[in-house]
Amino acid sequence: MAVVGDVMLDRYWFGKVERISPEAPVPVVQVHREEARPGGAANVAVNVGALGAVARLLAAVGEDEAAQRLAELLHRAGVETDLLRDPALTTTVKLRVIGHQQQLLRMDFENRLVTHAATALLARADALLEGCGALLLSDYGKGSLAPVGDWIRRGRSRGLPVLVDPKGRDYAPYRGATLLTPNRSEFMAVVGPWQDEQDFLARGEQLRRSLDLDALLVTRGEEGMTLFTAAGPTHHPARAREVFDVTGAGDTVIATLATALAAGWPLEPAVDLANRAAGIVVGKLGAATVSVDELRAACAARLE
Template sequence: MPATKKIAVIGDVMLDCYWIGSTHRISPESPVPVVNIKTIEKKLGGAANVALNIQTLDQTVSLVGLIGDDDAGRDLKDLCQSAGIIDALITDSQHATINKLRVISRQQHVVRCDFEENYPDTPSKSTVDLCKKEIESADVIVLSDYGKGFLQPVSELIAHARAHGKKVIIDPKGDDFTKYRGSTLLTPNLSEFEKIAGTCHSDEELFEKAQTMRETLDLEALLITRSEKGMTLFEKDKEPITFSAQARDVFDVTGAGDTVIALIATFLAKDHSLPEACRIANLGASIVVGKMGASTVSYDELNRAMREASRAHHRILTKEELLEEIKIAHDRQEKIVMTNGCFDIIHKGHVSYLEAARRLGDRLIVALNSDASVKRIKGPERPIMDEESRASVLASLSSVDWVVLFDEDTPESLINELLPDILVKGSDYEVSDIKGAEAVLNNGGEVKLIDFIDGYSTTKAINKIKQLS
């Protein structure tokens, strides 16, 4: 077995605290909400969150940063120990640990309170020597600069790392990027880049300025994260590569940059190419923005995202993929609704019916008869639209979360396996006649009947087309 590669994270560490509670009234003292705190959470923040993201993927990682001789510093060390991060933190009684407190109610930030002082002093020789020692013992170096002062000797650290043949990845801050000259990869977001290079009014201008920066700073590569436009990688003597943003519900962008740099470092340490590491990091960022606060991404989440990205349509699933999605949804306390049908030539009645079904829960599954199934039920001239077309149209509807095909005449066996919380059929059915209803009811679920809009049917549409032809 080859020796496990190590990553060293060096930078500004901080403790992220979350006070979470309910809000029901406005303070009589001033027009601000009163939050009744129910839960207090403490998490690794800044460079420490980068290290946590790396360790979550079972990658050996050490963390170098400055903390105070205080409760927040001790909390930080305890969290590192619990996570399995190699602790190379430096305790300085002259400085307080940086602590960011967020008060949250109803999944919204009410206020953030920062307890911090930048480090005005140049780090001591012993501190720089410790950083160099960690650099020498690692294979990939991450410098996580939050502009708090610990990375004042960043140029010296880059030179030391490059002299020892180490890859150096930097998440930059500030209005002077010349101090990062010679690093392997720089990962500014668009606003950080434009602060240095100037506003870009087109992709062409962005690409030109990015290549100029990469050459001027003697970087092997420059990665610009561009929010809804994804991220673009610029390498020497290669065409730029843009990784499109993955469509996700954005809940909190805190720590997304940490996840990007952590995943790139992790997969470079696992001998992936830089473009492949960036592609994975792009998927990871799309996952972490759906979580509250600075969070991590697991291998299971990454593998799931990669499977989704490789599908022709991420909402059209196999039964096995759907079972996995249902488990994840139930873990989130989401209610699963399911219905079924042929849905051949989708019309207004179908759309209205599916919208009504979706309103009954959080996720809607549509079980779709395959072409063979439709032929047996409707006759040899049906379906008009093949199963791929029908599934694609259904999956494009905002009311539909997942589509799954079945070959049997009825979806009973599929329903028995999936066991949705609510099974939906048209009001022309009796509950006792609905396939799968018994299994759903026995599992504690419900069966609901929904009215169709009068005057709309596939048969009528087909007959009208025949009359006109």
């Protein structure tokens, strides 16, 4: 499974809030624990590996401590990595401060990928895709996939399903992909607000047709997810029992979908599996993964 896109390091500072600062009306967090996890496209790759598939990750990072930490975490997770290190880049870091199980603050450290780095990534496409069963493109708007159309054409020319987690208000660059997986707010930013469910379905099908997609999957939070294909739309209700954190849920969805499709699953059952995976991962803190055993248990519970 080939994964390309914008990687980042998710850092978490956990602590207690027991007083307000005398310097400003802000809480004082007594930090007692720190964690770091792969984020963005790196989290997609880790999710693929957690499902038992081999994940190959291609991405650009800086020459900094965050890049080294990210590489260590990916190695520990068993992800095959090809990280292009560029001193002109700052590895994206998202730092979240957590107090009493609530996110109090997020700080982002990042810059946009320079053109030559994106070109260098594309030059490694053939080596990356050799022997892979699917191509996952994780776009967080940092520039790794520019131009994304070239990646889509490379994957489709090899007969691979190309799945894209999109970003931005213009989806024209994603034309010809196998499947797009926008969330509700991302979808609304592209098609505009809808009046009712029928209007939503019409806008989804119009977008699918205009982009020449095999399928469009809109994840809708507590409303579940809706799949658009040439056969018509189908809705999958939400499966979450408890929602703790939606961070990285989209990564889990696209990773599960691609893994199932590469294994030969039909699209509808693959979407159902991805829906169940999303229901599990939103019950965990931060960018997390779902194991095969957890999915087996979720599917078994459905049959009881």
